[in-house]
Amino acid sequence: MVLGAIAILVGIFAGEIASNLHSAWHTPVDSLGSWIISVIPHWGESLAISLFGDHDKGYLVAIILIAAVAAGAIAGKYWLAGKKQIAFYVVGIETVCGSATTLARPHSSVFAVIPWLVSGASALLAMKFFAQRKHDREIVDTNEEVSAALPEVSRRQALALGGSALGLGAFMLLTGQGVKTRTLNAIKRLAIPLPKATTPLPALPADPAAGIPGLSSLITDNANFYQIDTAINAPEIDPEQWRLSITGMVSNPITLTYQELLSRPLFELDDTMSCVSNPVGGPLIGNARWLGCRLDDLIREAKPLSGADQILSSSDDGFAAGFPLSALDGRGAMIAVGMNGQTLPVKHGYPARVIVPGLYGYVSATKWVTKIELTKFAQQQGFWISRGWSQLGPIKMESRIDTPQDGAGVKSEPTYIAGVAWAPDAGISGVQLQINGEPWMDAQLGPELSGTSWRQWWLPWSPTPGQKKITVRAIDKSGSIQPQTIADVAPNGASGWHQIVVDVN
Ligand SMILES: Nc1nc2c(c(=O)[nH]1)N[C@H]1C(S)=C(S)[C@@H](COP(=O)(O)O)O[C@H]1N2
Numbered sequence: 456m457v458l459g460a461i462a463i464l465v466g467i468f469a470g471e472i473a474s475n476l477h478s479a480w481h482t483p484v485d486s487l488g489s490w491i492i493s494v495i496p497h498w499g500e501s502l503a504i505s506l507f508g509d510h511d512k513g514y515l516v517a518i519i520l521i522a523a524v525a526a527g528a529i530a531g532k533y534w535l536a537g538k539k540q541i542a543f544y545v546v547g548i549e550t551v552c553g554s555a556t557t558l559a560r561p562h563s564s565v566f567a568v569i570p571w572l573v574s575g576a577s578a579l580l581a582m583k584f585f586a587q588r589k590h591d592r593e594i595v596d597t598n599e600e601v602s603a604a605l606p607e608v609s610r611r612q613a614l615a616l617g618g619s620a621l622g623l624g625a626f627m628l629l630t631g632q633g634v635k636t637r638t639l640n641a642i643k644r645l646a647i648p649l650p651k652a653t654t655p656l657p658a659l660p661a662d663p664a665a666g667i668p669g670l671s672s673l674i675t676d677n678a679n680f681y682q683i684d685t686a687i688n689a690p691e692i693d694p695e696q697w698r699l700s701i702t703g704m705v706s707n708p709i710t711l712t713y714q715e716l717l718s719r720p721l722f723e724l725d726d727t728m729s730c731v732s733n734p735v736g737g738p739l740i741g742n743a744r745w746l747g748c749r750l751d752d753l754i755r756e757a758k759p760l761s762g763a764d765q766i767l768s769s770s771d772d773g774f775a776a777g778f779p780l781s782a783l784d785g786r787g788a789m790i791a792v793g794m795n796g797q798t799l800p801v802k803h804g805y806p807a808r809v810i811v812p813g814l815y816g817y818v819s820a821t822k823w824v825t826k827i828e829l830t831k832f833a834q835q836q837g838f839w840i841s842r843g844w845s846q847l848g849p850i851k852m853e854s855r856i857d858t859p860q861d862g863a864g865v866k867s868e869p870t871y872i873a874g875v876a877w878a879p880d881a882g883i884s885g886v887q888l889q890i891n892g893e894p895w896m897d898a899q900l901g902p903e904l905s906g907t908s909w910r911q912w913w914l915p916w917s918p919t920p921g922q923k924k925i926t927v928r929a930i931d932k933s934g935s936i937q938p939q940t941i942a943d944v945a946p947n948g949a950s951g952w953h954q955i956v957v958d959v960n
């Protein structure tokens with residue numbers, strides 16, 4: 456069983472290396488994982504996010520590896536028990552099903568199954584080799600004469616063999632298309648300077664979080680910004696090859712290169728983006744200063760035909776998000792190329808992504824965007840809509856307590872209760888706190904960057920010993936109080952008041 460498991464790992468390794476030979480091929484683990492993500496029902500996705508947060512894909516890869524190793528163990532057991540054909544079936548079925556997941560990818564060529572074939576063949580060869588060795592060993596152990604007759608494999612020879620296999624693997628990795636393109640793209644990303652905004656925003660105000668430990672910073676660092684997408688590995692895009700087309704129900708289709716996009720008038724936008732899967736009090740939200748060009752200008756230039764009611768953006772890895780054309784109502788919807796003063800990071804959509812203030816990411820914020828189509832909702836739908844999520848996704852008003860944390864022990868000395876609140880696109884006008892059912896207290900508010908950016912809030916607090924239940928609610932500029940009604944994240948975003956319990960001692 457152990458030898459079978461190792462043989463499968465050898466196969467997976469060989470598949471990883473083979474996938475590197477062509478930049479458009481994906482590794483077997485990537486193909487299988489992407490396919491699982493694409494067929495998983497929305498409750499499965501929500502469950503994964505609630506269990507693993509935005510590390511869900513790491514766990515998916517782990518589960519795939521464990522399953523593959525288990526299958527290898529079974530195959531190995533049968534092989535050594537003399538039932539070789541069962542091992543062939545197990546590996547064969549794995550290879551055929553796996554190849555099917557590769558072919559199911561959008562724009563896949565038939566040759567993209569080569570890494571799977573290499574993987575399956577290598578696993579079987581490794582199993583055969585191990586079985587042969589084990590067989591020899593047993594003869595050697597039981598038979599002195601054969602032992603004497605068998606050629607000695609010296610330690611040096613074994614080392615040379617292993618070393619050259621590793622060397623060959625490393626050589627293929629380094630010379631293969633995959634690593635080469637990845638490295639070149641990374642260099643180009645750094646080498647092409649990000650232009651300044653034609654209409655820059657004022658410099659950011661001082662961040663109140665500097666004086667309040669535990670409070671979210673006004674702007675979320677790119678490195679700490681949550682990441683949610685269906686891609687196991689972010690697409691590797693060469694900015695020189697990349698094109699963005701504005702097509703569909705338009706009379707003047709447009710295609711833009713990266714340079715053309717960068718040379719358009721660029722503006723800055725402070726905007727909080729949230730995932731629809733963010734539970735009340737959850738972490739799948741961040742605030743950034745985005746740099747990009749106006750989407751409404753581009754759409755106007757493309758001249759939409761009457762009857763078009765949806766802007767459907769998509770990326771080559773099969774993701775699509777659609778929102779109403781009527782949402783281009785003057786708000787700062789953009790094709791973003793920069794994030795917090797840096798070129799858009801690869802994991803956040805380099806070279807370009809869509810940002811539409813006030814809408815959840817799943818209906819608007821396509822990363823690695825290559826196509827923007829004017830369509831009808833009745834004819835085409837975004838990726839998550841057929842999986843049970845709502846067609847429209849305005850971000851709901853919410854507030855979150857960052858500090859203290861739920862369940863924490865708190866010393867009875869002066870401190871702060873603090874957090875963030877958002878209410879696109881009206882903006883936040885107040886945040887209130889209630890402790891153990893006593894009257895609501897007004898929190899202080901931090902700077903307001905825009906109507907769709909979150910606002911920090913805090914309340915100095917000198918707690919007395921005992922258990923404290925703390926509840927927060929926001930009020931928007933129209934005077935509406937954040938709804939208390941508890942709603943699950945599906946189908947259109949969570950609602951309800953965030954409540955924590957702490958022990959003061
Ligand atoms: N290409 C692509 N774009 C995508 C997604 C995706 O799966 N693929 N997910 C969307 C969702 S659901 C969200 S919440 C945001 C998250 O953006 P971030 O990872 O930059 O935070 O990206 C959106 N854009």
Ligand SMILES: [Mo]
Nearest residue numbers: 730731816817
């Ligand atoms: Mo999302």
